Amino acid sequence: NAGVTQTPKFQVLKTGQSMTLQCAQDMNHEYMSWYRQDPGMGLRLIHYSVGAGITDQGEVPNGYNVSRSTTEDFPLRLLSAAPSQTSVYFCASSYSREANQPQHFGDGTRLSIL
């Protein structure tokens, strides 16, 4: 099993550009989420989805959009990149939203905005 796959692994953007970070899981997990990790800090929730067609905002949603048309895929779109969005982005999935479910993480995308 591939688990959670994120692409690309690295990306450099110019301010104002847009792009999509891809996330796919092959575990038939209902719950998927996107986090950002800034240097020396923990993970902050950007958006999450409890199933196909259902998404909601997390702690830091501004500047990002998501959609969930299939169970497997949960792309994150940066609408107009800003230097403050320079970070490492993690996609995660879990079988359900129940509290006893650990999350499975992708390897992350390192994003730099110039």
Add this chain to the structure above:
Amino acid sequence: AQKITQTQPGMFVQEKEAVTLDCTYDTSDPSYGLFWYKQPSSGEMIFLIYQGSYDQQNATEGRYSLNFQKARKSANLVISASQLGDSAMYFCAMRVTGWFSNAGKSTFGDGTTLTVKP
């Protein structure tokens, strides 16, 4: 709202000794799960151990154990017989359940960097 506090930015431990990483949490939800994740320098997030809010016994997974004190709202990670490969960042996280609007959301602490000395 949920909050996780890890008060130790960095910790050092001698190889083969035990170490405790502190975690306190705050939530008004009665049903929740507490998790520890390991992040090596390579960057991936690795799930280590889970404790449910209604579990009577402390969780254990190999060399990892979770010292759960519900009244104190603490969920400390104990690593026994430290190894050089244990050097990493460790995150405490909480997930709430139920039908509240924040069901399923996870909250992470800022992490503790553990360095194992040979």
